[in-house]
Amino acid sequence: MKNSQLYKGSLTTIIMKLLEEKGRMYGYEITQKVKLITGGELNITEGALYPALHRLEADGHLDVEVEKVDNRLRKYYKLTESGKAETVNRLTELEGFINNMQTLVGGTQLKPEY
Template identity: 70%
Template sequence: MNKSQLYKGSLTTIILKLLEENGRMYGYEMTQKVREMTSDELTINEGALYPALHKLEAEGLLTVEVVPAGNRLRKYYSITLKGQAETVNRLAELESFIEHMRILLGPKVILG
């Protein structure tokens, strides 16, 4: 299993957290922000990003605004109130998962 498989299950949580912290963003901007924040350790490809964005939009967690950018249109995504509540839930679940993984994989405590 490579690192990208480990992150794959967290993609929607990553997207929601990015939008919560940064406000309105477009897809490429999200991919670059993730690369920057992880010192190029994590890259999100468009084949994974856009289906996740569309799913979050369909669930009412994101809104989309189409804005002219030069000679093309750019889709900006923003988090909704429902999305903000879902972000809190997903982050709590992820933090719980990480804590359980630390317990399972961390050093064993020897009781004397």
């Protein structure tokens, strides 16, 4: 389930949750944290991560800080106040979705009605 469509629909929420917990992170750090937390089950590619970060920034949910690290510029992302509020909304919505899915498929075999 390395790059399942189920995860792709939750990428923005995953990013926001990590930033909520950590305060600020740079792109590669986000990918590695997700890989670590999921035991390698979820690998976020740069092609998926950076467009999501740019959308969040354009929507006013992220601030970007640029710092020089080892003679290279590194972009750090952190949630704005609206980003913090949006994170709470998304996590609440995700929790409801998970609960509904567990109700629908958890422990009960759905049988077609004829």
